[in-house]
């Protein structure tokens with residue numbers, strides 16, 4: 155019988171504890187033993203507060219209880235992201251976790267919408283998205299299980315306090331056998347000929363040996379970068395934001411079931427409502443604004459009293475050329491970061507962990523499995539990259555240098571092809587692997603101001619007046635159903651109240 159693989163996880167942020175929880179939650183002790191090293195003194199990034207619906211699959215796969223996790227991490231529900239001032243100043247659209255409309259005559263809804271548009275009937279496409287209409291009214295309920303019901307056409311994710319989510323997963327993982335080691339790693343020992351990782355040395359002098367090392371040390375990339383010298387591919391040419399200021403503020407009355415992203419002069423500002431506070435941050439490009447000006451912009455755009463000083467963060471958009479190198483697998487920020495615009499980092503952690511579970515090795519080094527892991531992660535990163543670039547590139551703002559720069563920078567070929575297909579006749583590539591599905595692309599194309607010049611010929615097979623009647627009826631049906639949905643704040647209070655949830659503070663005047 156093969157002996158269990160000794161896994162050493164370096165780092166205990168979201169990446170470290172998600173990895174530990176999944177390994178001990180899914181793999182039996184005869185397959186692996188898990189030890190995790192983290193340093194309280196170094197701490198974690200702790201700003202990953204918005205997630206994607208896929209996190210529910212992760213939690214379910216490892217056996218996390220939703221209301222328990224939500225209460226423990228002061229979580230709220232998330233139906234999508236609102237983008238304000240992105241395509242042009244004054245614009246607003248939501249990228250929802252759900253579909254727009256329903257197919258008729260075997261043709262996607264947006265093709266009928268495009269046909270109506272070209273016939274001089276410009277419908278607001280967002281009125282046909284159940285989750286967007288719910289977002290506008292701060293309402294939430296679980297999607298219906300009947301696939302025929304309009305109430306089943308969406309999904310949801312969470313906003314949570316990243317420190318508390320990591321703490322919750324720590325409790326979960328430790329209860330199932332993961333062993334935590336407190337302290338700082340000061341050295342990594344490599345095999346003199348083969349170059350694989352043999353052990354890490356703690357500040358205390360303790361040496362921790364293992365078979366497989368997960369580098370979850372964040373931007374430091376202690377093992378994959380510093381010790382193994384793994385390459386990093388930068389994507390700053392297309393994604394120029396490289397800094398952020400983050401600050402929490404008091405919870406306000408606006409308890410939205412969505413993240414808000416407001417475009418600003420040199421980047422964008424996030425707003426994430428939690429049960430005990432609201433998370434805020436300004437993600438910006440240091441080439442276009444100073445840190446002081448960015449902090450001032452952030453602090454003057456909060457909708458509650460600031461609860462701390464703004465915290466600066468620095469990053470470079472890009473990813474490791476190989477996340478699995480020798481016997482080290484980088485997960486989380488150590489493997490790359492594409493800025494938080496579409497809340498994709500925790501998703502990328504989840505995908506890496508799930509891929510690792512499927513490809514879990516029997517031996518210390520297995521290049522075939524490593525190659526497959528890297529191939530899968532390349533696809534994921536590149537899909538996310540193109541989707542993010544679309545937000546920056548497709549803008550008509552003329553009020554600030556960053557936006558002109560992004561519009562004028564030629565996007566990667568893979569994105570140019572997608573844009574051409576959509577603007578030509580509304581077609582959206584549906585790929586098997588990776589984020590994002592066609593409804594997401596549709597929301598951002600239209601939201602950023604790209605309109606299809608044509609539509610699928612098949613759409614002409616339905617009589618036009620029938621299509622118009624169906625559109626009017628669907629719009630009314632969605633509006634009526636959403637009006638009966640519970641209020642988001644009340645839903646959270648009933649389902650997963652946190653012990654330290656606070657009642658909303660009055661909004662600041664002028665905010």
Ligand SMILES: Cc1cc2nc3c(=O)[nH]c(=O)nc-3n(C[C@H](O)[C@H](O)[C@H](O)COP(=O)(O)OP(=O)(O)OC[C@H]3O[C@@H](n4cnc5c(N)ncnc54)[C@H](O)[C@@H]3O)c2cc1C
Pocket residue numbers: 164165166167168169170191192193194196197198199200201202203204205316337338339340370371372373374376398400435437467469485486487488494497498499500501
């Ligand atoms: C501005 C910003 C906003 C973000 N917003 C979102 C979001 O909304 N949604 C989302 O999905 N993601 C978001 N992210 C990304 C998200 O924060 C990270 O993906 C997530 O927190 C995982 O981080 P990590 O665990 O890889 O690293 P970290 O949180 O940095 O954890 C690193 C761990 O390694 C340990 N460590 C480091 N060095 C040593 C050492 N020498 N010895 C021992 N231990 C060590 C640290 O103590 C820590 O435990 C955001 C990131 C940034 C920068």
